[in-house]
Amino acid sequence: xxxxxxxxASCIASPCARLGLLLGLAAVLxxxxxxxxxxETADGPLVYRALDDGSRAASYAPVFVIPNGRDYNRIGTPxxxxxxxxxxxxxxxxxxxxxYVLERTFESGGxxxxxxxxxxxxxxxxxxxxxxxxxxxxLVVITVAADGRPLLVTTVxxxxxxxxxxxxxxxxxxxxxxxxxxxxxxxxxxxxxxRLDYPPHFRPSLRPAxxxxxxxxxxxDVRVVDLEQPGALARLAGPDKTAVDGAAxxxxxxxxxxxxxxxxxxxxEGGTASFFYTEGPSRGYVRNAFKPFExxxxxxxxxxxxxxxDKRYGDARETGTVFYTSLWPWYRKASDMWEFADFLRxxxxxx
Numbered sequence: 001x002x003x004x005x006x007x008x009a010s011c012i013a014s015p016c017a018r019l020g021l022l023l024g025l026a027a028v029l030x031x032x033x034x035x036x037x038x039x040e041t042a043d044g045p046l047v048y049r050a051l052d053d054g055s056r057a058a059s060y061a062p063v064f065v066i067p068n069g070r071d072y073n074r075i076g077t078p079x080x081x082x083x084x085x086x087x088x089x090x091x092x093x094x095x096x097x098x099x100y101v102l103e104r105t106f107e108s109g110g111x112x113x114x115x116x117x118x119x120x121x122x123x124x125x126x127x128x129x130x131x132x133x134x135x136x137x138x139l140v141v142i143t144v145a146a147d148g149r150p151l152l153v154t155t156v157x158x159x160x161x162x163x164x165x166x167x168x169x170x171x172x173x174x175x176x177x178x179x180x181x182x183x184x185x186x187x188x189x190x191x192x193x194x195r196l197d198y199p200p201h202f203r204p205s206l207r208p209a210x211x212x213x214x215x216x217x218x219x220x221d222v223r224v225v226d227l228e229q230p231g232a233l234a235r236l237a238g239p240d241k242t243a244v245d246g247a248a249x250x251x252x253x254x255x256x257x258x259x260x261x262x263x264x265x266x267x268x269e270g271g272t273a274s275f276f277y278t279e280g281p282s283r284g285y286v287r288n289a290f291k292p293f294e295x296x297x298x299x300x301x302x303x304x305x306x307x308x309x310d311k312r313y314g315d316a317r318e319t320g321t322v323f324y325t326s327l328w329p330w331y332r333k334a335s336d337m338w339e340f341a342d343f344l345r346x347x348x349x350x351x
Contacts, residue, residue, distance in 0.1 A: 047065050072122060138158060168195065335347075
C-alpha cells in the first residue's frame with residue numbers, strides 16, 4: 001500500500017499534474033459564479049420524524065435533527081421537471097419532506113435479520129464543499145433481530161461514502177469487529193458514539209436520533225430518543241447541540257413511501273419516469289447529481305468517473321451500478337452494501 005501512496009504523491013507533485021489541478025479548480029469555481037445565489041432561510045433547527053402509519057417500518061424509523069432551516073438542509077421530495085421539451089431533470093422539493101423505505105431480510109450465522117432501509121434526499125450540498133452537488137441523499141439502515149430488537153444502525157450517503165456503524169446494546173460484543181471501542185469512534189474526522197445504550201426491555205417508542213451537519217449533511221451524532229416522553233424531540237435540538245441563536249426547533253412529520261416509488265416519479269406531461277438514469281454510462285445514478293469537486297480530485301485514483309454521485313440502492317445486476325462503500329477499486333464488489341451479510345463481514349462485523 002505504501003508504494004501506491006508514494007506513487008500517488010509523486011503524481012500530484014509533478015508540475016503538469018499541479019497545473020491541471022489548478023486549471024480544473026479554476027474552471028469549476030468560475031462555473032460556480034455563474035449560478036445565481038439565493039438568500040436562504042436560516043430558521044431554528046428542524047426535527048423530522050416519520051408519520052405513524054401503523055407499519056413495522058414506521059415503528060423503527062429514525063428521527064433526523066438538522067441545525068437550521070436553510071433550503072439545502074431540508075429533507076424533500078424528489079421530483080422530475082422539463083426545462084426544455086427534450087431535457088428531463090430531477091430536483092428535490094424542500095417544501096415536502098418524505099422518507100423512502102425498503103424492508104429486506106437476510107441471513108447470517110444461521111440467524112435471520114430484517115433491514116429497514118430509510119432514504120432521504122436534500123436539494124443540494126452548496127458550493128465550496130468537497131461533496132457539492134444537487135440531489136444529495138442519505139441512507140439509515142436499522143438492522144433488527146428476529147425478536148424485534150434493533151441491533152445495528154448503519155448510516156451512509158447515497159453515493160456510498162461516509163459509511164458509519166453504531167451498534168446497540170442489544171448486539172452481543174462478540175459480534176463487534178476486533179478492537180471496537182464501545183465509547184466512541186471517529187468516522188472521517190467526526191466523533192460518533194461507539195454504541196447506543198438501550199434499556200433492557202425494548203419498546204417501539206425508542207428510536208435512533210440522527211444529527212446532521214449544516215450544508216454537508218454529514219452524520220455528526222446518533223442518540224436514542226423516547227418518543228413517548230413529552231418534549232423529547234424539542235430537547236434533541238436544544239442549545240447544547242444545534243439551536244441557532246436559541247431559536248425553538250420546528251417539528252416536522254414526513255410520510256413513509258416505498259423506495260420503489262423513486263422508479264416511478266410523475267412527469268409534467270403525464271406518465272412516470274425514474275429518479276435515476278436508466279440507460280447509458282450513468283445508468284443507476286441520480287439524475288443531475290454531478291459532483292464536480294469529487295470528479296476532479298478523486299475520480300482518477302478511485303478509477304470511477306461517477307465517484308460521489310448518488311445512486312440507486314439495489315442489486316447491481318438490476319441497477320447497473322455497484323453500491324460500494326470502500327474507495328479502493330479492488331474492494332468494489334466485496335464492499336457492496338446490497339449483499340448485506342457479505343458487506344458486514346467485509347467490514348469486520350460477525351452477526
